[in-house]
Amino acid sequence: MTAGLRSGQLAAAAGVNIQTLRYYERRGLLPEPSRSLGGHREYGPDAVTVLRIIKAVQRLGFTLDEIDELLAVGSHRGPRPGLRERAQNKIAEVDARIAQLQEVRDALTLVVAAGCSDLAACSCTPGCPIPFTGLLE
Secondary structure (H helix, E strand, O other): OOOOEOHHHHHHHHOOOHHHHHHHHHHOOOOOOEEOOOOOEEEOOHHHHHHHHHHHHHHOOOOHHHHHHHHOOOOOOOOOOOHHHHHHHHHHHHHHHHHHHHHHHHHHHHHHHHOOOOHHHHHOOOOOOOOHHHHOO
């Protein structure tokens, strides 16, 4: 029987640090590893794949809670929710965020075009492009 990967080996192979590994373990994203006779954690080869999946999906904007639902590690959990549906929902969230960022960019462009160099002076002029009115709502 071959020995599993120890924490440092797994972390290096997956490109994460050991604290991240422990955190994912505590959250249940990574199954609890077996222990060697000396008490060292020994992870199976599939742990590298799970960690790489977690990091890749995080880069796509999924939260750890969403990833937890997508992975559904362990037999005690319910059915796995569909990745396709989750990805479509994430696209809608990203599109909404892009629209918000475009509004911010448009407002900043107006600030630059208006020549605003002093926030206090600019806010007192009637033509100030900074959207102070939305702050009171």
